[in-house]
Amino acid sequence: MKVPPRDHPLARSPLADRTSALLGNAWAKGRLPEPSLDARGLWEIAARPLGAQAAAAEQAGREEADVADFRERLDRLTRAVREEAALNPLGRAMAHGQLVRAIRNRLRLGALWAKRPEMAETRLAAPIIVIGHMRSGTTRIHKLLAADPAHSHTRYCDAYHPVPSRFGVNRAKSALDLALLGALNPWLQSIHPMAPARAEEELAWISAALHHSIYESQWHIPSYSGWSEARDPAAIYREFARMLRTDAAHRGVAELPRVMKVPAFAEDLPALLTQFPDARLVIARREREAVLKSAVSLAANQMAIQSDTCDLARIETLWRHKIDLREKRMAKALATFRGPVARLDFEALGADWEAEIARAYAELGLELSPAALAAMRAEMKSSERGAHRAHSDQLARFAEARAG
Numbered sequence: 001m002k003v004p005p006r007d008h009p010l011a012r013s014p015l016a017d018r019t020s021a022l023l024g025n026a027w028a029k030g031r032l033p034e035p036s037l038d039a040r041g042l043w044e045i046a047a048r049p050l051g052a053q054a055a056a057a058e059q060a061g062r063e064e065a066d067v068a069d070f071r072e073r074l075d076r077l078t079r080a081v082r083e084e085a086a087l088n089p090l091g092r093a094m095a096h097g098q099l100v101r102a103i104r105n106r107l108r109l110g111a112l113w114a115k116r117p118e119m120a121e122t123r124l125a126a127p128i129i130v131i132g133h134m135r136s137g138t139t140r141i142h143k144l145l146a147a148d149p150a151h152s153h154t155r156y157c158d159a160y161h162p163v164p165s166r167f168g169v170n171r172a173k174s175a176l177d178l179a180l181l182g183a184l185n186p187w188l189q190s191i192h193p194m195a196p197a198r199a200e201e202e203l204a205w206i207s208a209a210l211h212h213s214i215y216e217s218q219w220h221i222p223s224y225s226g227w228s229e230a231r232d233p234a235a236i237y238r239e240f241a242r243m244l245r246t247d248a249a250h251r252g253v254a255e256l257p258r259v260m261k262v263p264a265f266a267e268d269l270p271a272l273l274t275q276f277p278d279a280r281l282v283i284a285r286r287e288r289e290a291v292l293k294s295a296v297s298l299a300a301n302q303m304a305i306q307s308d309t310c311d312l313a314r315i316e317t318l319w320r321h322k323i324d325l326r327e328k329r330m331a332k333a334l335a336t337f338r339g340p341v342a343r344l345d346f347e348a349l350g351a352d353w354e355a356e357i358a359r360a361y362a363e364l365g366l367e368l369s370p371a372a373l374a375a376m377r378a379e380m381k382s383s384e385r386g387a388h389r390a391h392s393d394q395l396a397r398f399a400e401a402r403a404g
Helices: 014-028 039-059 064-084 089-115 117-121 138-147 156-160 169-184 203-208 222-230 234-251 269-275 288-306 312-334 346-351 353-364 370-383 389-403
Strands: 128-131 258-261 280-285 341-345
Touching (some): 014 089, 014 169, 039 089, 064 222, 089 234, 089 288, 117 234, 138 280, 138 370, 203 234, 222 312, 234 258, 234 269, 269 312, 280 312, 280 353, 288 312, 341 353
Parallel strands (some): 128 258, 128 280
């Protein structure tokens, strides 16, 4: 499919406009029921397939505080979406689908842990965690480290469909998800390339416990963002660890160091390190204004599809705040961390990635094998043809438009 020009950060596809209009018309005429964004209604829909097992599944494998945290988060998030987000019909449908999926996956994981509690307690090798702002080069670092056959990584299909499946069912579901998202948002792959079986960040796993990061990048929900930023995220990262251990057990990769990255890790480093005190850290650095421009572009792209009242200045204000918050929290956490740390600069990595990766491996006490280097070279060669390079052109076009 030919990708149309993206001449403005808030551009959206004709298909997204048509879909939103069709949904709104169908709801107004009673041809389709309008999707619920009420916590109780969402819970009832998500729990229906589990029937009488749903109540036990909510509790299984979790501390009482974790159960209460999710319920409170769901109440507050849905209220913010209804009262603040100003979603259009497509946005309402997408929000409904995301939240039902989060609840349903949580219950299905609980049902699994009730039967096989050992999966959530799987012993893991010390992970390698990439820490840095969104758009600071974390994806490139993550993919290079994940290419090393001595490491493991999370696949897109397991990130967004975390309940273990057989016969490639989750890969098929993910392929369908990406095809639909790509049709509605033709610029998605240029901003963040994804494929069902490729390495993917674990954002979906903290979002499954209703961390604010994925939701505030799609919806204007300042009350929830502020409340969640100030709240102890320990319950979220306990759930994250259970999901990671379950995935490692199912795929048989628990003995391999997992390479992980989520930009929000910078906000929550103490809670993350409580779960993984033996982690090795890779810190990604990039010039602040370049990070900001790219982050605003990504968030604007996500928000414009789901709301007709997006404000670019408001989006920029949010991401200036996020960068400041993450810088302060990351610096505070790193000041007391005594484990291995490597720091990689965006520009230096672009100039000579092999030298930078070799240095990082040495600083982390890892062996950079010939097999790892060959796999990384193949990854870099593949990325030369990647759709993500179009995002640089989009940012240049936005800058030209502002200058003109």
